[in-house]
Amino acid sequence: MSDLKSQFCEACQADAPKVTDEELAEFMKQLPDWAVISEQVSEHHVLQLKRVFKFKNFKTAWEFGEKLMHLAESEGHHPGIFVEWGKVTVTWWSHSIKGLHKNDFIMAVKTDELFQ
Numbered sequence: 001m002s003d004l005k006s007q008f009c010e011a012c013q014a015d016a017p018k019v020t021d022e023e024l025a026e027f028m029k030q031l032p033d034w035a036v037i038s039e040q041v042s043e044h045h046v047l048q049l050k051r052v053f054k055f056k057n058f059k060t061a062w063e064f065g066e067k068l069m070h071l072a073e074s075e076g077h078h079p080g081i082f083v084e085w086g087k088v089t090v091t092w093w094s095h096s097i098k099g100l101h102k103n104d105f106i107m108a109v110k111t112d113e114l115f116q
Contacts, residue, residue: 004030004109018047018099027105034108036100037091047100048080048093049108053115058085067114075110077103 004027019027028036034051055061065083068090072078080091090111092104 004106005113014096016094016097016101018094018097019102019105023102024100027102031105031108031112033112039091041098044098046093046098048091049100049104050089050091051108051111053088053090055086055088058083061086061088064088064115068111071110071114072107075103075107077107079107079111 024036028034031049034049037048037050038045039048040046053061053064055064061083065081065088068079068081068088077092077094080089082089090108092107092111093099094101094104
């Protein structure tokens with residue numbers, strides 16, 4: 001399985017393949033701080049990647065959220081971002097396929113790099 005750090009998002013249409021169980025297990029090895037969750041979205045349960053990033057105050061959390069917004073815009077793939085005092089919760093999933101695509105894992109790795 002290839003290194004996610006060196007990859008970029010590709011256009012994702014409604015017929016794009018969701019990650020397989022094998023790909024999911026392999027990609028998660030590169031994302032030890034992320035969790036796979038199942039959230040209710042409309043009438044579907046959707047697998048998502050989720051991580052909570054900790055900060056010393058609201059300002060630094062907000063600044064991270066802003067940097068993530070710019071990264072998302074540059075890649076054309078957008079997460080859920082919830083900013084609170086001292087933390088930012090990020091969720092990645094592909095709306096068009098109602099689940100996880102390779103793009104989500106690429107962006108999770110890039111989010112980790114942005115945090116470091």
